[in-house]
Each structure stands twice: as structure tokens, then as C-alpha cells.
Amino acid sequence: MGEFTVHRVRFFEYMPIALRAMAYNHRSERLAVARTDSSVEIFNFSDNYYQEKVIPGREGGSIEALCWVGLRLFSAGLSGEIIEYDLENLQPKYTVDAYGGPIWAISSDNKETKLAVGCEDGTVKIFEILKDRIQFQRNFERQKSRIMSLSWHPSGTCVAAGTMNMIRIFDAETGHSAHRMLVERGVGAPRKSEVVVWAIIFLSNQTIISGDSAGKVQMWDGITGTLVQTHLITKFDVLALSVSQDESSLIAGTSEGTVVQFQFLSSIADQQNKDWVRTRTFKNHSHDVRALAHTDTAVVSGGMDTQLVVRPLLDRVEKNTKESALHKILFPHRSLVCCAKKSGLLLFQFPDHLELWRLGESDGHGKPGDSLPLKKKPEKLIHLKRKGEDNIWCSALSPCGEWLAFSTISSVRLYRLQIHDDDICMSKVSKLPKILHNAQQLCFSSDSSKLFASCSHSSVIVVSLSQSECKYVHTLKPKSGSRQPVHLLYASDDGKWLAAANTGGEVHVYNLEKMKCHCKVPVYSSCPTALAIHPVSQNLVMVHADQQIFEFSLEQKEYTRWSRNLQKHGLHPHWLKRDTPVTHVAFNPKNPAHILLHDMFMFCIIDQSQPLPDPQSQLSNQMTLKSVPECERLKHSHAFKICKTFQPLLCATLLDDQSVVVVERPLEDILTQLPAPVQQKKFAT
Amino acid sequence: MATRQRGQPARLTKKQKNENAVKTFVSAFDSSEDEGPEEVTFEDSKAEALQSVEQALQSARREKDLLKEKRKKRQELFQEQKKRKLLSDEVLEEIDSSQKSHSEEVQDASVTSQDEVLHMDEETKQENEKLENSRKLIGNYKVTVKPSELASSQQKMAEDFIQSRLYGPGSRRTTSNQLLSLHNKRAINKSAAVEFTKKNWAEKRKSKAEMKKMRWRHKHIPSS
Secondary structure, three states: OOOOEEEEEOOOOOOOOOEEEEEEEOOOOEEEEEEOOOOEEEEEOOOOOEEEEEEOOEOOOOOOEEEEEOOEEEEEOOOOEEEEEEOOOOEEEEEEEOOOOOEEEEEEOOOOOEEEEEEOOOOEEEEEEOOOOEEEEEEOOOOOOOEEEEEEOOOOOEEEEEEEOEEEEEEOOOOOEEEEEEOOOOOOOOOOOOOEEEEEEEOOOOEEEEEEOOOEEEEEEOOOOEEEEEEEOOOOOEEEEEEOOOOOEEEEEEOOOOEEEEEEEEOOOOOOOEEEEEEEEEOOOOOOEEEEEEOOOEEEEEEOOOOEEEEEOOOOOOOOOHHHOOEEEOOOOOOOEEEEOOOOEEEEEOOOEEEEEEOOEOOOOOOOOOOOOOOEOOEEEEEEEOOOOEOOOEEEEOOOOOEEEEEOOOOEEEEEEEEOOOOEEEEEEOOOOOOOOOOOEEEEOOOOOEEEEEOOOOOEEEEEEOOOOEEEEEEEOOOOOOOOOEEEEEEOOOOOEEEEEEOOOOEEEEEOOOOEEEEEEOOOOOOEEEEEEOOOOOEEEEEEOOOOEEEEEOOOOEEOHHHHHHHHHOOOHHHHOOOOOOOEEEEOOOOOOEEEEEOOOOEEEEEOOOOOOOOOOOOOOHHHHHHOOHHHHHHHOOOEEEEOOOOOEEEEEEOOOOEEEEEEOOHHHHHHOOOOOEOOOOOOO | OOOOOOOOOOOOOHHHHHHHHHHHHHHHHHHOOOOOOOOOOHHHHHHHHHHHHHHHHHHHHHHHHHHHHHHHHHHHHHHHHHHHHOOOHHHHHHHHHHHHHHHHHHHHHHHOOHHHHHHHHHHHHHHOOOOOOEEEEOOOEEEEOOHHHHHHHHHHHHHHHHHHHHHOOOOOEOOHHHHHHHHHHHOOOOOOOOOOOOOOOOHHHHHHHHHHHHHHHHHHOOOO
16 A cells, blocks of 8 residues: 655644524525624535535624525625625625614515515614615614514514514514514513513414523414413523424524424324424534524534534434434535645635645654654744735645735735745735636646636636736636536646536536637536546546545546446445545555545545445455454455544645645634633532 | 810800809809999990991991902903913904805805816815715805714624623623533543643743744854
8 A cells, every 4th residue: 555654734723713694595405604704605405515605704794694585695794784695606796785783684575575674773674675686665663772683474464573672573564563572581680681582483373483682482472462482491592593494393592502492292182282392402512503594304503613513303304314414514615725745835724814834844764653753843934914804715826836826706816936945035926817806716737837717607717827927818618608606626737637617516627738628527416526637547536525436537538447337336335424525636646546535534545456345344444454464454455445543634635755744623722712602510510 | 074185175065054154143243242233324225236236237248248259250260261262363263264265165166167167176176185975064064974984883882782792791601611621521531621731831932932042053053
């Protein structure tokens, strides 16, 4: 197999960002998640929860609530603006100022014609949703305190609004408040403290469900304006509520990190007196749960501990299948680390700055498993802050380490680096072609002579780089005319091919010598998560979100024999059950039969010359093979060689000098830097 | 009763007062027991009474006069202070004149012909460069709104509200390290608290020491 020296990198201080709001679109099975830095991520729930799209945020921007209207996404935040997002170009399409101060809640009615927005000044503003914009229609009666939460009745005739200390029901025609319900303070709370109604839901049988800061979930009758039931579920706040589409199951998220489920059941077997009964409690978070979504089969929760947890409900899903497993999404599904193979440099992408590090050196030799002493420590060479307010979207480092590029929503910046032993010289390339105003994905060619930037309509802009300037060469457009954004780009080592994959599942291959589209890989139902072109055999290796691996020959324009063999044999069930996607594919220059892949919890070297594993045999058998004598090893060894020593992984690649770089981010380091959780007294501590 | 050594002199009690009265009465009696009463004519006593009344009136008048004078002095003082606060007349005249000329200019700009209007508009534009988004109101007042400050202050207030509700006083919070230390305490293999020893102690000192070491190395070791 081979021995490698491993650079174990733990100085990438990546901090994930807390979740603030989420909205699930039942029609397209997509979940939109907003984080506290005003970035929006879209997860495809039908494709193994893959993070399809990321819209970067702004400094000073904030999102308090998200809302889907059909396939359009709206958000509202404390800046007082309603933003509609362009999901094809991954940017805000336009912003409309509501002129009511900071906005706390946004909600659309079932007919998708009106959008209600709850503002700081106590007004509920109604906007009309037109084909490509929204227009202000009217205000409801102004209240004395801020509107914290809103919910439309499914028929669109009433709106329930949660303000400080009370809940108001507005009539949508007249805009006047029909009922006023006062929410009680908790027991023992001082008289001056106000109760905030954090979340509210209006059901079709005229029941209003509210969650407040006293820790209660209350059920009210919307016709008479009276309290029906109270459930005290926590000592702390109830921050979020969500109800399933058939209105039989309700979930409430608390500050303690628990998610409590209520179901509309009758205590006796007959149908008549149904009540909301507390059934399950899920304790999947350590910090506050601020965002909840109830899909048809699962409970999705997220909050201040930055993890997105999908918990399938076992009464709606078959047990002991992959569908019923708990799913935690910790790290982004795209690579934040760029490695310059020839020069041993690492580029780390943070939302507001970039860091360039040089790897350390060691000249020791040792047995497998030893840690070698460092001759030279890794050092941070450049700390580059972004200019302006927009966060960094993507970044790239050329393989020789001489060019650095990054892009935000508004601009692309290119820098030339000259790094000798201790001298670092960085100069900005000022005049970039005007057509290059932003890029969703950036990639350098292997000889650093060209920069590829993906832009709208799935096309790729090719720019040539010379000593100190860059010139526009060509725009590569796909034949299919798709409008989906490109999320993966790879240039082959010999500079002949360029592969681009978009979120619609299409992979286009361009011939760089002729600057034309060469071919398109047959579309597969799942989105590709990583791709690479083999330097020797010119085969395109793709890994998809459902863990399938394909190898496509570019010269013959068909799948290779090995790939067909793999499909016939089928992948090992343990491989298919993994829940994190493969984010990087690399090759070994010395051994052309090796493919190196990694996901968050393992990295694997696939040896194409060895037989494929049997479904019944053990998949990760590297440790057991060591203990078995030599003659037996050949019988049991198979193509997939998995190593789980380094976890959790953000990146694993091979450098030109046969050493593996492994970038880890220990979870304890993240956990210690999270904001304050609530204090819970445990017995005997 | 003996007099006190410290403190205020004791007030006379009722008994003592009676005794004093008796003493004076008795002394009056003692001095002229055998002689007859003194003769005091009616006129004398009348004159005395009148005098006493006059004196009382005079003293009252004097008091009133004193008060009047005090009031007068205070008023004068305030007036002086007020005068000092207000701008001098000259400055007021200047401002008046400049405002009038400004309004005249603006009126002129609206009255003159198109060509001239263009020129004047440019001038007024230059004058109004700083005052973008300004509107003229009646009475030579101008209003300028700085939208960004207002919006960002409202946003900041909203952020402060949510911060104080979730993390402010009364929210009973602890640190993440405490939470992890609790896990360690209650785990099957009990271990020490997280960050039991503080590893990042004296960071600045350590980095300074590193820099000094590097400088020493460059200085003293002959570099190639």
C-alpha cells in the first residue's frame, strides 16, 4: 500500500456560526437555513441532506426570519429590510425597506398572494406579492409594543400576532384587532418583567398555539379569545414552534436545548375529544434551539450550538434503515481549505478573512504510528482581510503558490505572491476584466497560467494570467443552457480539460485547447459533491451525495470498465450508510491506481487494481489486516482502504512529495468557544 | 440642680420657672414694701404706648425695605448674567444679513431665466454640496436627514433587546466550559474539568519572548 508522512494540521481555527432561522419548502423538499452572520444555506432533503447552495452574508446584516413563497425565498431582519434571494445566482435579488424599524417576523398566507411582516414599532405590514417584486399594501392597527411573531390562518382571513405580554388576533380585511389575549408571567417572576411571545402558530381549527419566555406552550381558542390549555415545559424560554402539515404534531424548542413534541390525540380510543398531549422530548442540542422545522417524517432543529440536527420520527419512518438514523450536520459540505501541492502552502477561508500558512518540516524517519519531531514549525504567512462588508464567497490558491484569488458578491480580487524563505511579497492585480465581477467558484490551472471563474447560467470565464496582469480569454457556456450555479470546478494537470459541475446534477467537460464544450456526463439523480481528473489516464472521477462513485473516460466519452464493474458489483452497504459527503478527491502521483477521498470522519484510498469488497465482508478492515499473517492478508484485502485515525476532517490531500496533509478541527475546540448555555442543576454535581 | 458640665444648658423646667417668677415678684415686693406705688401720668403712658407702636411699625418697614433691596439686587444680577449669555448685537446683525442674502439668492435663482437658472443652480448646488437630502422649510430653515445613523441605532437597540432577554440579567447562564466539565464529571470514566489548567496564560509575554529569541538568533548566529 504505502507509507506516508502525515502533516497533521490543527491550526485552522474554523468556527461555525449559530443558526437563527429556518424554513422548509414541502413542494421542493428544500430547507433554507439562516445563520447569525446573515448567510443563507439551502439543503436538499431528498438528496441525502446535501448542502446545495450557500449565499454569503454581510457584516452588519442580520436575518430574523425566513419565508418560502412557492419557490421564492424571502428574509427579514433587524435592518428593517425584506430581501428576496436569487437562488440561481446566489445573491440577494432586491431589498425592500419596510419603514417600520427592525423586523422580527415574516409570514405568507397559503394563497401566496400576501406577505405579512411584524415590525419593531408595533405595526403588522401587509405586502402584496407580485410576479417579480413585492409592493406595500396596508398597515394593520398599530400596537403599543413590538410584534415578535406572526402567523396567518390557513384561510387567509385572520392573522395572529404575538407581542410583549399579549397575543392579538387581527382581521385581515379591516386590519383591526378582534381579540386580545394576555399571556401570564411565570410563577415567581417580578412584576416588571414582560413576557415575550417568541413563537405563534394559527391552526385551521381556529386554535392558536403560542410559546413564550416564561417556558409555557399555550393553546388558545381563536374564536372566543380564551385560553384552552397550558403546558409548562421548561424553566427557561420556549424559543421556537413548528407544526406538521397535517396539524397533528407540534414541536417546541427551548433554551435548554430540548425539543418537545406534542401530538393531537384523544386519551380514549374514540375520535371525539382530541387534545394536545405531550409525547416525546429530544435532547440533541447543548445550547438554545432557535430554529425548528417539521417535515413530513422528521424534526429538524438548529440553534446556538451551530449543529443542524435532523431527527426522523420513528412512527412515520421504517425503523433501522438509513432513513431513520439521526443526522447531524456540523461542517459545510464544501472545501474551505485550499492546498498548493508543489509548495506546501495552505489557504484557509474564513467568512471575513483569509489565512495563508506554510507547513512545517521534519526530517525524521520512524515507524508507522510515531509522531516525528518538527524541524521547522508551521508559520502563518499572510492574514488577508476582505475590503467592504460582503463576506468571502470562495477562494483559490494556485498549485505553485504564486497566485491567490478570492471573490465576494460584489468583487473578485487577485493577488500575486512571491514567497522565498523569509521574504513575502504580495501585490494586488488591480485591473481585472470587467466581465469578472463576481464568481461562485474559482480554480487555477495546474501551471498557474489561467484562472477559471464560474458565473451565472452555469458558464465559466477563462482569464489568462501573466507577470502582473490578467486578460479575459473566453467564456465557456454549456450546451444545455442551464441556469443553476456551478459549485465544483477542476482543471486537469496537463491543462487540456476543465470539468464543471452545477447544482442541477449536470457535469460539463470543456476542451481548453479548442475552448469548446467537449461533452456532458449523463445526468445522475444525485448532485455531485466532489470531482477530479486523473493526471495519467484522463478519467473523470465523480462522487455523488448518495455516496455513489463514477469514473468517466474523457477521451472515449463513456464510463470506464472499472466504473461499470463497480456499479454491477454494488458498493458496500457500510459505504452507502455514511452520512457525510465526500468533499475532496485526489490522486497519488507515484501510483496511478490510487484514488484518495475523504469525508468528515474518514479518509480512504481506493486501489483500482484490487478486487472490490464483498457486501458481507468488513469494509474498514485495515486494523484487522495488520494482525493477520502475510499470506492471509491477500485473501482479505480489498480496494477500499479506510483510515479513521484523523477525525473530524476538513481536508485531506496528497502533496507532490508523497506526504499527506490532514486538516482536522477537534470538536472540543469549537464547543469551548460557543456562547453561554443555560445553567442546569444536575443531581450530585 | 447643679449645672451640667457638657452639652447644652438645661432648659428651665416648669417648677424652676415658677420659682423664678415668684422670686421677681418677691423682690419687687421686698424693695418697696413700705413706699407707695410710683406715679405714672396718663400722658406719659400714652406717649410710651405710641412710641412702642411707632417703633414696631418702623422695624417692620425696615425689614420690608431690606427685602426689597435684596430682591432688586438679585434681579440686576440675573439681568447681567442674561446679557452675558446672549450674543452681542453685532453678531446678530451679521447673521440676519447673511440669511437675508441667502434667501434673496435662492429667490433670484427661481426668478431668472433658464440659462441663468442653470448657472445659479450650479452655484447653489456647490453651496448645498454638503447638505444632500435637505429640504427647505418656511422661515429659512433647512432639514437634513441622515438615514444610516437612525436605522443602525434602531438595529442596535433591537439587538440589545434580544441580547438582554436571552443573555442579560436574570437569564441564569453559565459557560460552555462548565457544561463540558459537568459531562466529564458525570461520565462513566470521570475526568478533570475542561480547561482545568489554563494553557493560554501570558500570551503576550510569550510572543514577545519569541520575537526576542528570533532577533538574538539573527544577530548572533552567522546567517548564510
